[in-house]
Amino acid sequence: MNLMQPSELIMGKKEVLAGSCKTETVTAERVRNPIPAAVAALADGFKSGRWASHIEPVPIPSKSEVIDLIEQVQRILFPGFFSPVILRPENLEYHLGQQLSLFYENLASQISSAIRHDCFRHNQACTLCSERSYEIAAALIDSLPEIRNLLETDIEATLTGDPAAANSDEVIFSYPGLFATLIYRLAHRLHELEVPLVPRIMSEHAYHRTAIDINPEATIGSHFFIDHGSGVVIGATTTIGNQVRLYQGVTLGALSLPKDAGERLRNVKRHPTIEDDVIIYANATILGGETVVGARSIIGGNVWLTESVGPDTRVMLAPPPLVYFGPEEGGKK
Template sequence: MSRPSYMKDCLIPKRRNGRLGSGRAAAGRNLTNQRLGTLVERIVETYQGDSGINFIDAANLPVRGQILGILELLFEVLFPGHTGNKAVTRSNVRYVIGDILSQVYTELAEQAKRAYQYQCRVQKCERCDCERMGWNVALELLDSLPRIREMLKGDVQAAFEGDPAARSYEEIVISYPCITAIAVHRIAYELHVRQVPLIPRIMSECAHTKTGIDIHPGARIGRNFFIDHGTGVVIGETSVIGNNVKIYQGTTLGALSFPRDERGRIIKGGKRHPTIEDDVTIYAEATILGDVTIGKGAVIGGNTWVKESVSPGVTVSSPNPDLIYRKNEKKTRTRTRKT
């Protein structure tokens, strides 16, 4: 009986001088055909049913690597010359940008088609024109790029004006994690509001992994947004952030509680995250929970826990901790001389 195809390329260690290696190394490599076949059957058994973590006998899902590649291409358009991947000059800029846009259009349309096909399978649709929808949403994203670029100009300016350590706009674009996270978010948001499945979350989680800043693609963010330092920032799906808002590391704009149905399952949807109005500053490790409003010009101090609305122009702070100061005593060591 011939071996299954998955076994034909299996690397089974060969015997040398009548022996299959020796000691611990041999035991680690001793994956026999019988053991491999048994293992494959055990794993395939777990694919029975539709648990959501296997996707068999259906159109391919969007490819994460392809989507990350699309983001890299879009960054070439949003920040020309800053990535260093392409030399951009005044004489070739139209050619370079045109070439990138054509590539993004083709690749994004394919990935969006896959995302729509996934949605059709889940919703059991029969008449969806997934390919046409993919081309349309890719074109709509490209049309939004001039507006995204204008917003990113304001974000970079806000970072430059808000951080005394910033030396130049170029330094901010190249090195500041907040610009990466915000730029990815502004792209993902355009796809999210057009109800493209999967791809916006793939993009936002890529930025989260890379920067430590977690912004759900559904969050609505205004102009001139600055996240200082950035590590540990969480901005939930239904958050609304106005213009000229500055937040520091560790800030959470989260949900206070989740309503549940009669079976105890979370009811999804609905406004459950804060609204931050214009000109608000939120300092490090502040936690703001629920569908509350932080009024225009308010200041939320560090390490605060806020679950009620704050009026415009109000400063919120927590009591100063009781600090204990103790003088360090220098310890002296006595030595005994041996006789």
């Protein structure tokens, strides 16, 4: 058998390519350059104001730095869990002081950027922006003990509602519902303090990490538990009481809105009210600003609800007919 050597194979391929492919040098002068026209068209669109952009002489909040703020506040509110150093009682106050000082400065900087951008965007006179930013940052820091206390109730609700939760450490490290709730409670407080942009950047990060979408404007009480979590949506004007449990895929949303809803219904309650001690199972959808789910009620999986139900009510779908395929012996037809 006559076997060709690798070098002979390579030479043979080169000969085939040389014989079948005629290449030529392409010069810049012979090719249309699309860049100048595209630059001119894009620049015209942005400069004219037809398209949203941030071509302004003021800073804008940094998404990456807002995410850093979330990580900083995790180290503050859950000391020892997310810190790179081992914490002991004797160095706890030093750790908290160091982390809070860093958080205070970074938060004030992002708030300042958000306020300045908002003033410029709406042609408002921006006065004492730096001072206001530090005042707002201080107000949030004043709220941290209260926020941490609420988060402790959320951890308790998780341990009570989920037999698979071994301990609080597991919940803090691993549960997406608690992470989304932590960000919601921070973002909600910033919304109350009238900080633009930053709360929504925070909630978008939570959605990116957990697929749980909680609008910062929503009102949520203590002992809140989201089990599994993916696909949960809580709209801006939703009100949720204490001791409420939601499962994956739950939507607390608005009814179908008209085309001009953005302006006409901006400050109107569009999302439901969920009273205390309610359980809402997977993929249930509850819509409408006038819809109230009464205390201690249970909403079953896949229920579509657009009207109020009283307290102590169970709402379930009728069992669908099932068709079984398989051996007759030991099975059902």
